[in-house]
Amino acid sequence: MKHIFKIMALLVAIAALWIGLLQTSMIPQSYALLLPIYSVVTLGCYGLLMVGVGLMQFPTCPQEALLLQQDIIEAKEFLQRKGVDVGSG
Amino acid sequence: MEEQHKNGGNKYSIIVPTYNERLNIALIVFLIFKHLRDVDFEIIIVDDGSPDGTQEIVKQLQQVYGEDRILLRARPKKLGLGTAYSHGLKHASGNFVVIMDADLSHHPKYLPSFIKKQLETGASIVTGTRYVKGGGVHGWNLMRKLTSRGANVLAQTLLWPGVSDLTGSFRLYKKSVLEEVISSCVSKGYVFQMEIIVRASRKGYHIEEVPITFVDRLFGSSKLGGSEIVGYLKGLAYLLVTT
Numbered sequence: 001m002k003h004i005f006k007i008m009a010l011l012v013a014i015a016a017l018w019i020g021l022l023q024t025s026m027i028p029q030s031y032a033l034l035l036p037i038y039s040v041v042t043l044g045c046y047g048l049l050m051v052g053v054g055l056m057q058f059p060t061c062p063q064e065a066l067l068l069q070q071d072i073i074e075a076k077e078f079l080q081r082k083g084v085d086v087g088s089g
Numbered sequence: 090m091e092e093q094h095k096n097g098g099n100k101y102s103i104i105v106p107t108y109n110e111r112l113n114i115a116l117i118v119f120l121i122f123k124h125l126r127d128v129d130f131e132i133i134i135v136d137d138g139s140p141d142g143t144q145e146i147v148k149q150l151q152q153v154y155g156e157d158r159i160l161l162r163a164r165p166k167k168l169g170l171g172t173a174y175s176h177g178l179k180h181a182s183g184n185f186v187v188i189m190d191a192d193l194s195h196h197p198k199y200l201p202s203f204i205k206k207q208l209e210t211g212a213s214i215v216t217g218t219r220y221v222k223g224g225g226v227h228g229w230n231l232m233r234k235l236t237s238r239g240a241n242v243l244a245q246t247l248l249w250p251g252v253s254d255l256t257g258s259f260r261l262y263k264k265s266v267l268e269e270v271i272s273s274c275v276s277k278g279y280v281f282q283m284e285i286i287v288r289a290s291r292k293g294y295h296i297e298e299v300p301i302t303f304v305d306r307l308f309g310s311s312k313l314g315g316s317e318i319v320g321y322l323k324g325l326a327y328l329l330v331t332t
């Protein structure tokens with residue numbers, strides 16, 4: 001099954017649930033009618049929150065850049081001795 | 090343990106595409122040999138006619154390490170990354186394939202952990218991830234981080250791929266699996282990396298992750314711009330309807 005159909009099936013299930021809610025009038029109609037808007041807003045907030053949290057906790061590794069510099073020096077030294085052209089380039 | 094790699098009969102073909110990586114290719118070859126001492130492997134360099142003389146350096150490296158360990162499989166002109174992988178794959182003699190960039194943003198010191206993870210779990214694909222404990226990125230500005238996080242959240246919500254880092258390209262594959270999956274991939278750039286892993290995941294292949302750190306290339310700037318973002322969104326839509 002293509003992935004888009006899975007997502008559509010999920011949306012249809014949610015829509016069915018919503019229509020069910022409207023009909024049984026378990027909660028006031030005026031609330032129930034606004035539910036889709038609330039859920040879209042919630043989804044948007046969730047997305048923004050995830051991006052924000054991800055950004056704040058973005059894993060960085062400054063020490064790796066230093067280690068890499070040492071590796072580069074070691075490599076150049078060895079390769080130069082073996083006659084590989086690693087000059088200024 | 091180390092000896093078992095050799096006796097286990099596994100051979101690893103490391104495919105490195107290059108375009109103008111004269112200095113980097115020498116450094117990365119040295120580092121691969123430094124970190125994979127007791128492993129049977131070959132390095133396949135797919136160079137697309139780099140004008141900076143990358144191939145000359147590769148020939149010098151062959152003198153040092155042997156032509157059976159370093160294979161130069163050049164192509165006449167710049168034909169793109171996706172086809173570079175397939176080209177290298179055609180010449181791979183190992184039963185496992187590693188794909189990595191030559192620009193030192195993928196450090197060879199992580200190769201043993203890819204191999205170890207695969208041996209422990211029997212996974213078909215081991216993919217390097219920057220977004221878990223022990224992983225990380227260096228050298229990205231705020232804008233680059235923001236697009237990366239945004240792209241990731243979007244892809245996770247829409248595609249449910251089961252992998253935390255979709256666009257990284259430092260990975261180890263069973264050769265047969267890569268051959269099968271790559272033949273159905275048509276995207277370019279970042280989307281190509283995403284397409285491979287999503288298709289493999291949909292086919293039910295066992296995918297494992299290992300943390301890697303990513304130090305952005307020191308020279309030259311990243312090409313991430315508006316057109317890249319549009320391309321990414323198109324790719325996402327394409328994967329939604331075809332996988």
Ligand SMILES: Nc1nc2c(ncn2[C@@H]2O[C@H](COP(=O)(O)OP(=O)(O)OP(=O)(O)O)[C@@H](O)[C@H]2O)c(=O)[nH]1
Pocket residue numbers: 105106107108109110135136137167168169170173189190191192194306309310311312
């Ligand atoms: N054979 C071949 N290799 C390529 C081509 N384009 C890029 N490469 C290589 O593919 C690897 C990844 O390319 P990069 O230019 O680093 O791409 P990137 O990591 O997305 O972008 P940067 O931010 O510039 O690092 C490097 O080893 C390049 O030399 C190509 O057309 N042909």
Ligand SMILES: [Mg+2]
Pocket residue numbers: 190192194306
């Ligand atoms: Mg790069």
